[in-house]
Amino acid sequence: MKIRRFLELKNKRCLTEKSKLTDSSTVGKVITRNMTDWRIADDICQHGDDFVLAHLKYPLNTPIYVYTEEVDQYVSKSVINRGEQETSNVAIIIDYMKRFPNAVFLDIGANVGVFAITLATLGYRVIAFDCQIGNAARMCASMKAGGLTDKLTVVHNAVSNVHQKVSLSTGKQNIGMTWLVKPQLGKPTVDTVSLDDLLEIYNFKRAVIKMDVELSEVKVLTGAFNFFHQVRVEAILMEFLQSPVDSKFGESVLDFMKSHHFAPNDTNKLNEWEFNKWDTHDILFVRK
Template identity: 35%
Template sequence: MTRLIIIKVLSINTNTTLVAVKTTSTHFIPVFESYRSAKFDNISKGQTEKKVRVLSRREHGQWFEQTDTCEMQPDFIRAQLKEPVNTPIYVYNKATDVFVSGSILTEGMWEGDLVNQTRDFLMEDRERVLLDLGSNVGVFSLMAAKIGRKVFSVDILAGNIQRLCASSLAGHFQDQVTIIQNALSDERGNVTYKTYRGNVGGTFVKKLDGVQTAHGIKIIPAILLDDLLEIFKFQKVVIKMDVETFEEQILKGGKKFFTEARVDYLLMEFGYHRTRPSGRSIIEILDKYGMTPMLPSVHDVRNLTDSEIRAWPGYVTWKRKHLK
């Protein structure tokens, strides 16, 4: 059973991010400091091994650290990403996850062009961090950690989070990677999700309705994108969003986030939305947030027009307006 520790934010600024854990006494034990500091204060006295931080926010609004989520499991398969070279990654077997894990095991990469584009965006400015929404087994997250960037990875599946933990430990990325196990939506509360046999990456979130109360339904707490500001201070951000049709709902819950953080680039899976009302809604939301759609390539910076939305590519990059 996962042991949960209540997290309370003491202070957050650009130089030091200090989060504390409330114990049974009146004292607070520091859990982590910002990525600009080399120090790391462990939860348990005498504990010297650095661990990957796995956090979750519950319905009552408290943040918890999950202290044993990162335990290695016997069905983890270790592979190597082709780029960046010598980056370890733990995946599923091909029968369980034919697309993402299968591609990594066969070719050493998944969505390599998009990963390289995201890398180039991060390399443009050393202060940029990666917010990986729908991190899966962590291809984008591990790339960003490998090049020395701070990473915040959000996913709902324990199997994905456990593998990303194991990969981060194998790559010695504990100081760079923080994982959040929550769904994201436009309102707080429980949501359900569906997984597909043979395609872990196809997992999608759906809001609960009156019918969905049967025993055995998969439930996870949903938070707002804005809620991440409760414990993290984001300045310059690159977002990768691959959440299987739930992009519109997440953006609706991010008004404060896009106001307080400087989102320079947003890479989004968009194919589902090209022929649906959600596509126009996403364009309007991001326009209000100061973002312009463009082709997903650092080598082709042509902007996209909403009159051609049906012809947009499956992935679209939004760039902050007036970004040089």
């Protein structure tokens, strides 16, 4: 009986320890979650021979690791040649973080981390999500090179509304165009997490979000019921595209925004909720 009681207590302690990741223990780390548990993923944080060191123009000479131009003709090529990518959108996020300096910036679909590295370098707390292991590894390398281990956490998971394993499909020479598909034979898989899962670790009260997840936005939002209840989200910058397979996609996103007291930013000069008339794909939703 004593041995069984000892083993029960030991198992209980182990389960408790697995769930004891905190903000302070995850900052400067790559973390990941399977169906049940979070862990620190030091195995992902490895520097590869194919990492290309580039520098952002702002903040001046910020180191950032990207892909070769041959592999990534879009984000990496732009960063290598111009030191920037999505400059106007990065400026929007900087502006909102200046307004709410105690907020946490969530970069959902971070790619190699242009937004995440920029905001962390400016001194803000950042949690960056990406499903591509190569992106997570590069952000880790950038974090170390830029001395950001007190500001940035990288989450290597896809963000959704359920826990499952998925495979990834990626556009030709375009790492940023990655979307989730059902597990496929011979393809690696990655686990999904929800924003609600973050509440197992973090207790922050305010956030600003950038979301670029290739038509998974509805799943991200519907997997964040508790998150939006507990965290005051001030702004969401979203790549808003019409789904070719889901005619209700746009309406579902806007219904969520309305129900959580967000509206398209007036400076976008949009026809309020008439998304079929919007002439831009990058939409800033702000709290009313």
